[in-house]
Amino acid sequence: MMKQLFGKWSAIAKESIDRAAIVAKLLCLLHVTNTYIFSPTLVYGPSMLPTLNLTGDVVLSEYVSHRLGKVGPGDVVLVQSPENPRKMITKRVVAMEGDAVSYLVDPSRSDRSRTIVVPKGHVWNQGDNIYASNDSRNFGPIPYGLIQGKVRCRVWPLDGFGSL
């Protein structure tokens, strides 16, 4: 009698472990894809208007190009903020190492501009909305190693679907 009960219990336990293993493998695959290949990302904020909306867009970002060194000027990238390592920000790469970048220091107040040469191993990024963007004009050129991914296209809202 006890043997029967134990047999039933161990069969149930074995089956639940098998099912849990399948779920774990699926989550593993999802995680690997999201970290190393591509994933949808929610981006929000005023600094990339009019390219990206204020209240949030879901974009598809890929994580392969920056590892191969294929990020260049004009790309919209996800970077780890140099002021707060837990925050990810979205900006456009304007200049790579060695380029001389001329930028407006504070366009809503004056026409003053400065020119700077981007040091080795760094990139200069700016938001498309230079009037409301905290970017390299504020925190300086950032090391290439902080780039986490490249934004490819928008998937939501649907009327903005397509590459940026």
Next chain:
Amino acid sequence: MSLFQQWAFLVKEALDKSFLVAKFFCAVHVTNTYLGSTAVVYGPSMLPTFSLNNDLVLLERISTRNGKAGTGDVVVLQSPENPRKFVTKRITGMEGDKITYIVDPKNSDKTETVIVPKGHVWVQGDNVYNSYDSRNFGPVPYGLLKGKIFWKIWPTSAFGSIGRRPETVDPALKDLEQANQS
């Protein structure tokens, strides 16, 4: 069994074995990226804590990910000048700290003082005479820190934990020094 059946059986076996190998590599990779791994450190900038070449160390990736790396920790970071290179240095200041450092100790006594900006750390090699560190490339964003070194495995004469202060004596020669003193 027909030829096709035999071939199908072989293909299935090969797939099963390669899945097993893939799962093993997956587990190794996950451990190396999120838990800890070993590393070979070389170069003169962390003498005498690490010797000139072929020191094997154990590093863990949990502290740097959770923001728990602090002053005195030996860390592995992505070089701000070359994103493909990883360097090993000691954190000597966190954000907000005022750092006074000797600009070029081999040639002069001139010092400079900086305040480490928000989100950045100041790293220096233990061997200030031969180290390319924050005194050259400035404070480093915290996001570039990739792991903390906490244990040295090889050479076995210096097996042991890495402390929060630079060693003053080559750990491999510590026994010899003590024998000489007594």
